[in-house]
Amino acid sequence: MGVVGACYTKLIWETAVWAIAYYFITALGITAGYHRLWSHRSYNASVPLQYMLALAGAGSLQGSIMWWSRGHRAHHRYTDTDLDPYNAHRGLFYSHIGWMLVKPRRKPGIADVSDLSKNTIVRWQHRHYLMLILAMGFLFPSLVAWLCWGDAKGGFVYAGILRLVFVHHSTFCVNSLAHYLGETPFDDKHTPKDHIITAFVTIGEGYHNFHHQFPMDYRNAIKWYQYDPTKWFIWSMQKIGLASHLKIFPENEVRKGQLTMQLKRLRETQESLVWPSNSDDLPVVSFDSFQTQSQKRPHILISGFIHDVSTFMDEHPGGAHLLVKFVGKDATTAFFGGVYDHSNAAHNSLAMKRVGVLHGGHPHILDIAKRIPPSQQLKVARYNELSPNYASSTAWSEEEEPRENTLVNKL
Structure with missing residues (x-):
């Protein structure tokens, strides 16, 4: 529909700029609002900011906050299982868009959203969702283009319909591409991965391996040079007093995750080498x-x-x-x-x-x-390869000192 409309609608530069701007506005409604605020409670938002994010999220036509967050919490709780609504093990197409087109084998797993049921703004958006998607998805972008430069049709086609196509697939890539493309620097138990390409197409949600390990962190990208405009938006809202209590997972624990994966890869390298006879x-x-x-x-x-x-x-x-x-x-x-x-x-x-x-x-x-x-003076050793008495008991006498766990054994 959007492509057909574009064939019969001239694109002027003002409308093009507005379509791009509104793409980011509504995408942030999902990433900063639906995702990091309401699904993961990674920061506190003032009432004005909550209304702005609720309206922007409605403009993305991806369901109400309540519906979206319930599915996303189930995704985190049951990652890569049949209870995961976007189960990556069922294929790239299924996790991208197929889960909405194909009847699932079973209902998504149970997720607690009682906190959202108590939020008046979430309830308001859920109650008036159909009206809001018409207003924010189509009427508002058309009205802005008409009042500011007289291009209501262009606003409807480009800032309305075509913009929605890109916003939808941007979000869908978090469920699909972010589970297929990239590296696992924090954990490889499940499919989420980190990759800059995914970050670019998802407004900063591409550092997904970090996110699944530390979901309540308001950041997806922890390095200043990594692309995460959602993180900087939330940070900016804090600076002007519209957001507070930004949650950051302790760096010590983040580095433990990185170290564990580094040791695991070193172990794989170690086992691939030929060593001298003992x-x-x-x-x-x-x-x-x-x-x-x-x-x-x-x-x-x-x-x-x-x-x-x-x-x-x-x-x-x-x-x-x-x-x-x-x-x-x-x-x-x-x-x-x-x-x-x-x-x-x-x-x-x-x-x-x-x-x-x-x-x-x-x-x-x-x-x-x-x-x-x-x-061989430094060696990566598994827990059960250390000395027989390494941790034979979880208790010790007053004369004994508790032993520290380690993954690297220095000979």
């Missing part, structure tokens, strides 16, 4: 046997480990002659600065050449820095 997996060799074997293959003793350097002789940066003079001998002192202070890469590479452990140990075997290569 001493328990290597044969124990006497010193005499070590020297005998060194006559057949170039073996060097460093920090109690026997290393086969046959494949490295011609690649050694200092020349093969430096290795040859230590074949069948202990090169620990030379390797740890006696001849050259080797890099971390050299230590890591050396550990991969282990073929045995010297019987009886070595004077340096208790020195972790000389026994554990740099790449």
